[in-house]
Amino acid sequence: MRRRDRRFILIGVAGLTLVLAAALILTALSQRITYFYGPSDLVALDAPPEGAVRLGGLVEEGSVVRGQGLAVRFSVTDNAASVPVTFEGTLPDLFSERQGVVIEGTMGQDGVFEAHEVLAKHDETYMPREVVEALQRSGEWRGPIPSDAPPESEGP
């Protein structure tokens, strides 16, 4: 086998793999991504989005109602609009009223968001960036971007 043939085979295999990978990536990016909405965005839509989406905001004060067994209802708000949510399962340790949450699930025709998963957050001061931005968009954000950053201090 000549040197040129060898090189041709190598380049051919590499090119094929790249084409395959590109095809995989493009299909996956067009079908396998999850859109993120704030409560105001979701309410403003004409029809509920198809498939699973994420909803982020604050757990509305006084909205958490525990039902039969492990069922729980609460509302997610950005202080401009509010979306009722149903969930069945155990809530993450950090779930509480006035806290930021991100929820994955589907929006029903009846305007109730059925949650498959309430995403665990690691830190009580940490708020998902999407939630902050959703609050900023609805003009309800007050205060700086929270983080677990130590406050700037005056030191020598």
Place this chain on the structure above:
Amino acid sequence: MIAEFGHFALVLAFCLALVQVGAPLFGLARTQPRINELAAPAALTQFLCVALAFAALTISFAVSDFSVSLVANNSHTDKPLIYKISGVWGNHEGSMLLWVLILSGFGAAVAYGARRLPEALKVRTLVVMGAVGAVFLAFVLFTSNPFLRLDPAPFQGAGLNPILQDPALALHPPLLYVGYVGLSVAFAFAVAALWLGEVDAAWARFVRPWILVSWSALTIGIALGSWWAYYELGWGGWWFWDPVENASLMPWLIATALLHSAIVTERREGLKAWTVLLAMAAFAFSLLGTFLVRSGVLTSVHAFANDPARGVFILAILAVTVGGSFALFAWRAPLLKSGAVFAPVSREAALLWNNLFLTVATATVLIGTLYPLVLEALTGELISVGPPYFNTTVLPLAVPLLLAVPFGPLLAWKRGDLLAASRNLITVTGMTIAVMVIAYTFMGAHEGFAFLGIGLGAWLFMGAVKDLYERLQLARIPLAKSVKRALGLPRAAYGTALAHAGLGLLVVGVASAGSLRADRVEALAPGQSLAIAGYEVRLETTGSYEGPNYWSVYGDFSVLTAGRVIDRVRAERRSYPTEAQGTSEVGLHASLWGDLYVVLGEQQADGVSWAVTAAIHPFVRWIWFGAGLMTLGGLLSLSDGRFRVGAPRRARKKPGGAAASEGPA
């Protein structure tokens, strides 16, 4: 006082790093080799200074000196001493200091560890390492100073996030940093080689130990993080395709590719430019990871402080490193002449196949990680790219790669015989099919992925066994001779087999735990039980107690099979008053075949019953056990005499063709 001392030591280290860069540059320009000799002592004293600074910060944490802002924000007097110390790197500033400590330690090791390192290569490597060190020291000093004071000092600290107070997570960051920083050594060697315009087998032999160190550390570091997530976050997930996990996975994938391509460079003087390119890319990916984690551009469970100044600084480092090194590559790479020619079927080609899939997989992970950022910047749309994307892109790429693994070691260098290798693998194929049939009968076809994945794992594991079997020529020559061969076999050969076998176990674990998991959630009062997968989980009692820095509510459970109690487990909900935060401590009934995972949820409205989640994670432990074996394989290769630091010989040519089939991969 101690904090000021640490700060001063850090400034001194920065100056020494500048000396480490400047002196040899001057010496090389004026061809005055005596000046070059300054680089090594500069590297050593720089390390000592950073070590002093690190010790000063550790002391501040250990004695809870809350006049130091970082201590006040991340520590608490009630915390056990081990978590006071691990708290040093449980935050942005301290972890950057640890990073710089490891970097300067590796610099000192390059300066004094490898005595046979050619002077020209050593000086240039030290210059590059000094430059990387200076940049990171400047980053720490100007944007992330850990020694800032607080006035007045508070009486009590804010505590460390309780979920970080865990032994696995105390070790996870240092190991990852050893991995990332080890890649910076490979980067320094690569740049130095381009600078010299010369790459040979000896160069590869000098770099490989560093690649092995960082690869092993990354492997075990990532595994520890995943193990921690599994038992600490309370829902049994062990990999989330979280952007920050991807940030550690990408350097690992590239390091794995580099590990394999460097073999070709070392053994056959081939793929020189490619190996150099990968070494630079690996460091670029670890910088990218740093940027993603610390700049706040990502939404992630791992997100550190988001201070824009830091993000811009790291982005600048990244731009200069990537731009500079790739420009250097474009300019100098034509000087690297690869001598070795090889057939499309050969050991080299197999290693290239590995590289092809690993780099393409890295690219898909990179695209999935950055796509949301780009889309948001361009259109303002917020999306999340999660497990569905990564599973549909990375898994199809992993399959051809994993299928090819057992062939690699059986192919000869230069020109291999695929037919002979296939014939060699007939028994392995048969056993793989047997395993798949068994898995199929036990699990059925409803989860096709599981039994195919288990088959793939078995194929890898038995392929590795077969590799050793072939090398020892068991059953073909007298046993005594096989034993003699076993003793004579280089440790790197055992390392390869061990790592490939570990990969097989990991694949079995991922395939079964990923697709066969089952769980049940029920409200239980004491005395009631729930049934899952042949187990009965009975809540016996609940109670509460006070820990050193938390309150705990717990449930004691009995695990029964066929009416007999086989284990008792305790699941807890802890609340940490200082941090105003809670954690779950899961109850685990662990076995080789799978874990029964019990989580205590919230108390129900009736006041007696509790939400209880019980889940089955089949073969889940194999993931970390496999990763552990892979790490051991890496360390075993590292201990191979050929890599003993300081002892390598220059481009030793093995006589005859026998060397080809003997060669450890």
